Amino acid sequence: MKQNWGKTVYYKQNHFVFKLAISILLVGFGFRLLFSQSSNVNPNVTDDNITITAPVVDKPIPSDLVESTNEFIQFQPKDDGSEKCNVFDGEWLPHSGGPAYTNNTCRWIESHQNCMGNGRPDTGYIYWKWSPKACELPRFDAKKFLEMMRDKSWAFVGDSITRNHLQSFLCLLSQVEDAVELYHDKDYKNRKWHFPSYNLTVSVMWSPFLAKADIFEDIDGVSSSEIQLHLDVLDKTWTEQFHTWDYVLFSSGKWFIKTAIYYENNSILGCHGCEGKNYTDLGFNFAYRKILKNLFDFIMNSNTKSTVIYRTSTPDHFENGSWSTGGSCDRTIPAKEGDFELSDLNRLLREIELPEISKAEEHASEKGMKLKLLDVTPLSLVRPDGHPGPYRHFYPFAKDKNAKVQYDCLHWCLPGPIDSWNDLLMNLVVNG
Template sequence: MTKCLQLEDGESCNLFYGEWVPHSSGPAYTNASCRFIESPQNCMTNGRPDTDYLYWRWKPYGCDTPSFDGKKFLDGMRGKHWALIGDSILRNHVQSLLCLVSKVEDATEVYHDSTFKSRRWHFPSYNFTVSLIWAPFLVKAKIFEDDDGVSTADLQLHLDTLETNWTSQWESFDYVVISTGQWFFKTAVYWENGAEIGCHSCQNKNLKEMAPEYSFRKALSAAFRFIISSPHKPVVFYRTWTPSHFENGEWFSGGTCNRTSPFKPGEAGDRESDNKMWRIEREEFDKAVADKGPSGSADRLRLLDTFELSLLRPDGHSGPYRTYHPYEKGMTTKVQNDCLHWCLPGPIDAWNDIIMQMLAKD
């Protein structure tokens, strides 16, 4: 389930367990050198005053992860197509990847949908393509909310039907990073076999109350079943749950994330809901590998288990700096904090360092 790096002395090293250590060199790019950072993640431009969060690197216990090498990556990806499939954290992730790779060659955007949530870029000298595909639940969903998370109606989730915007393109992908996450905590009506079966946190509906763990497990099971049974076998990285770091409330109740340094191992405290979802996805991943059946194959399915290393970085979020200079009218201004998405550059650049290492050792 976990990815171990084989060392020269025969010992192995788990890339996903370690600590954040000081890194005086700082990030591989900045907001000035990369044009792919979208405003809500552009913490430096938006006026974040502290910079210590930029000077850490992830170090697994017993080994090291070299920094992402954009030239080496592109040389190995000539003629290939990468897809990142999931929610806005995947959008956050693709910005990091583009920033790292565009140090070698700038990407040309060749497609976007009407909302700019699904997009595609091309690196012409390498004939390398990166696609971002918006599928926050992986299964079919009707969503009625704006970019600030304000809903006008309940989500409708069809738990036994995958979103076709990613399954219909599957055969064109050589590498896939796929994930889902915090959207499952939202109020939603659940459907199976064309009928409503229940609801999570709905008001004034005569429907069975169901936990988000149910819908999360069903969606993962459907996605893994498709991946394992498909005749086309890209290398697939399933990226695990991204924890939030809200304190003193949540998104809509005044939650904040004002920390300026990483947690040390053991300092993060009990995060029951995040831990529960993390356990579910690891169980479903293991089940997919074990129960692949006679016609299936999990040989190219990888677990990108970024949960622990992300959990240790409460300082890496946009916080109030998801908007431009939020306190220019005074520090008492009421400001929406984002304690889920990540500043760029920032901690999630380490996700790409780890992917690079996994590719090198495969």
């Protein structure tokens, strides 16, 4: 099954061209009809109230998406020109200015994402800027942002890609004032920083499922047992602190693909990918939808004045294999639209996220609460050049140019395309 976003753009473009052609034909026909009438028609008389409207043509639904839910189609992000600019609909354009920071000017980059420091030889991937089609998207203004966030608190809650995003956020802000770390746990997964001149605190909370989960993985991601995931209990790591934050960004998705046993009311409900077990395989999409519903119910019932942002899951760009089977990502420039399509797994995640977030946004609006969508999937899909690849390791080919090393085509180089997520984030906070 094909990825829906790429097709949405494709049919949107065809739909526009078709409407334009119809309009031109009708205008031409109208003029021909007018000038074919009697010579009594005054050529200098015009009627500004006369409009020629092309017939409305519905977007065709691709045959391979028939199985997709009507709910997903209903909640696709819309850009019909009647509302403000859709900053998530755009293209990557060359940008000679380069990034706002480097690995030498930011000390918060983890080694696995330090592509420059690990010897990546090309630098073209940092000279691109996301440009919406119908408006301008300013770059992240760290000074302005810090001034806006005086005496505020931020939290990023999610998985390692969330942490990746947080590091970009810190690097951008630290070009104005370097952050002071206040806390970290023994694995550096939960951390907290402070910007003293602005009394801004920023936290990152590692909660890959957003719900209670017993995980049995070592530092290399090797699991000794299935994940025990409680679908009806949110992770107290973040719920106990939620009321203290002014801004919270949630994101999840990737971990749901892993093998897991699902619990509800402390009883086994089913599983995902648990071959050989006598449990009903409910599928990861069942668990992701249920937890998102619980997340948004929790937010709606919290009476919080916080601004809550949900970031969509992001695609990987493994080619010729996967993370564990020799997949690679050696591209050095953005892909053309349509070159990459979301995998079936990522497409399913998106089909769950968009409807659930849209319904939650509507509910939040009714209650006077602030809930916003940060849809980074479209712009991330066409950046296969932005991953560490073999340069998650320090100079991987220094001793042997043909060395076989594991590629990281999931996380993002810092600096890199992920910095544009914060351009979009600031736009949401300032203009949303």
